[in-house]
Amino acid sequence: MDVHHITTKGITIAELDAVVRERKHIALAPDAKAAVEKSHRWLLEKIASSDDAIYGVNTGFGALADTRIDKKDLATLQRNLVMSHACGSGAPICADRTRAMLVLKVQNMAIGHSGVAPATVQRYIDMHNMDVLPVVYERGSLGASGDLAPLAHLALPLLGLGEVVSGGKRMAAATAIGIMGWEPLVLGPKEGLALLNGTQFMSAHLALILAKAQRLAERADAIAALSLDAFDGRMEPFHSAVHEVRHHPGQIKVAAHMRSLLAGSALATRPKAHVQDPYSFRCIPQVHGASRDAIDYATQVAERELAAVTDNPTVFPEENMIVSAGNFHGQPLALVLDFLAIALAELGSISERRTYKLISGQRGLPAFLVAKPGLNSGFMIPQYTAASLVSANKMRCMPNSVDTIDSSNGQEDHVSMGAAGAIKCWDVLHDVERILAIELLNAAQALDFRRPLRSSPELEDLHARFRKQVAFIEDDVVMFDLMESAVAFVRSV
Numbered sequence: 001m002d003v004h005h006i007t008t009k010g011i012t013i014a015e016l017d018a019v020v021r022e023r024k025h026i027a028l029a030p031d032a033k034a035a036v037e038k039s040h041r042w043l044l045e046k047i048a049s050s051d052d053a054i055y056g057v058n059t060g061f062g063a064l065a066d067t068r069i070d071k072k073d074l075a076t077l078q079r080n081l082v083m084s085h086a087c088g089s090g091a092p093i094c095a096d097r098t099r100a101m102l103v104l105k106v107q108n109m110a111i112g113h114s115g116v117a118p119a120t121v122q123r124y125i126d127m128h129n130m131d132v133l134p135v136v137y138e139r140g141s142l143g144a145s146g147d148l149a150p151l152a153h154l155a156l157p158l159l160g161l162g163e164v165v166s167g168g169k170r171m172a173a174a175t176a177i178g179i180m181g182w183e184p185l186v187l188g189p190k191e192g193l194a195l196l197n198g199t200q201f202m203s204a205h206l207a208l209i210l211a212k213a214q215r216l217a218e219r220a221d222a223i224a225a226l227s228l229d230a231f232d233g234r235m236e237p238f239h240s241a242v243h244e245v246r247h248h249p250g251q252i253k254v255a256a257h258m259r260s261l262l263a264g265s266a267l268a269t270r271p272k273a274h275v276q277d278p279y280s281f282r283c284i285p286q287v288h289g290a291s292r293d294a295i296d297y298a299t300q301v302a303e304r305e306l307a308a309v310t311d312n313p314t315v316f317p318e319e320n321m322i323v324s325a326g327n328f329h330g331q332p333l334a335l336v337l338d339f340l341a342i343a344l345a346e347l348g349s350i351s352e353r354r355t356y357k358l359i360s361g362q363r364g365l366p367a368f369l370v371a372k373p374g375l376n377s378g379f380m381i382p383q384y385t386a387a388s389l390v391s392a393n394k395m396r397c398m399p400n401s402v403d404t405i406d407s408s409n410g411q412e413d414h415v416s417m418g419a420a421g422a423i424k425c426w427d428v429l430h431d432v433e434r435i436l437a438i439e440l441l442n443a444a445q446a447l448d449f450r451r452p453l454r455s456s457p458e459l460e461d462l463h464a465r466f467r468k469q470v471a472f473i474e475d476d477v478v479m480f481d482l483m484e485s486a487v488a489f490v491r492s493v
Contacts, residue, residue, distance in 0.1 A: 010307020035112025043115035078192030088137030143330035143418030147201030160184030205422035230446035251289030294343035334418030
């Protein structure tokens with residue numbers, strides 16, 4: 001089994017994506033193991049030698065931070081914290097997002113500023129590796145004080161509480177840990193707080209979205225190029241000189257990609273009766289490129305967060321101090337999740353416009369891309385579906401990060417709402433996949449009406465691979481099945 005070793009240096013988006021998609025096991029590297037042991041040992045010694053109030057260690061939480069807790073009750077305090085904060089609502093998140101949360105929680109604690117017991121970190125590692133996945137609900141986090149509710153549900157099985165999915169079956173955590181031969185953990189000082197404070201719900205979403213978005217941006221270019229050739233579009237708007245004088249790196253990259261995709265196309269180089277193409281074709285580099293630049297910026301933020309300590313208080317053994325601060329606040333993630341949702345939605349918006357042009361009966365293509373329109377509705381209604389998805393994404397793109405609601409009796413008086421932004425961005429991404437799949441369905445159909453002329457070798461290969469899953473449509477059929485096959489193809493290429 002391939003193993004990813006978690007170090008004190010953090011994890012990259014590509015590494016996390018590989019762990020999740022390839023079901024790699026995880027383990028602590030020697031430096032991380034030493035860091036966890038050191039911070040835990042130091043915290044225990046600090047508590048034993050001092051009567052100072054330490055937030056979340058020997059005090060209550062939130063608005064109850066000034067309430068001191070007797071040493072004999074410290075384990076009960078941490079257990080109560082996890083139970084009382086498990087207030088998630090809505091649908092459970094998918095297994096991939098749960099796996100990412102587990103990996104990122106281990107990574108956060110592995111840096112050595114959390115003070116948790118090595119056994120606690122190891123239990124999360126074992127749960128990930130043995131595919132014992134806590135049931136975590138979508139709703140409940142305000143994106144500040146960390147993702148409290150989701151992370152509480154992630155932590156419940158450590159105590160033998162809550163539910164898990166094991167072997168594909170949902171069951172009580174107590175049943176699952178019994179099957180595994182594990183015992184429920186007794187949390188030590190600060191452990192409950194370390195498990196609940198953090199941005200791992202938001203950062204897991206952001207990292208997985210970005211891994212998918214980077215691949216989807218490449219596919220969006222290829223599908224757009226196929227549409228351009230099928231629509232008899234012009235090549236001049238992709239000339240390198242045009243884009244070099246505007247300087248935006250994403251725009252330059254997309255224009256170069258379009259030139260590469262269309263190289264050798266007989267359709268692209270034949271004489272054109274029209275002088276210009278609509279913006280949805282002519283401005284592909286500008287629109288796709290802007291989205292790529294947004295993806296690149298979000299990636300920078302995410303990579304920093306994946307190497308960060310985001311629980312609270314933060315333990316600094318070398319400096320002999322514990323600092324209660326606010327690294328759990330999700331504002332850096334909330335802003336880029338809103339930004340990223342807009343950038344992804346625009347890839348869908350311009351895609352739907354190209355689909356609309358392909359079915360419009362222009363430039364020698366039949367109306368709705370069927371030989372006998374009227375008797376057949378052809379590709380009329382897939383465009384409706386794309387339009388409905390685009391409209392839904394427009395509504396989703398109201399920024400969550402501009403909102404805040406007081407919580408904890410005013411102690412937590414500014415929150416990021418980044419978790420809501422994460423769910424929204426996740427939904428936007430997957431609807432954009434569907435919009436692009438509908439464009440590909442139309443572009444492939446339109447290209448077949450251009451025969452015997454051929455597109456470029458690369459685009460003909462894309463078309464041929466697509467045709468192995470979705471056939472040319474002569475007469476009306478149930479379009480849903482074709483659309484779902486197209487979505488599967490877009491997600492797989």
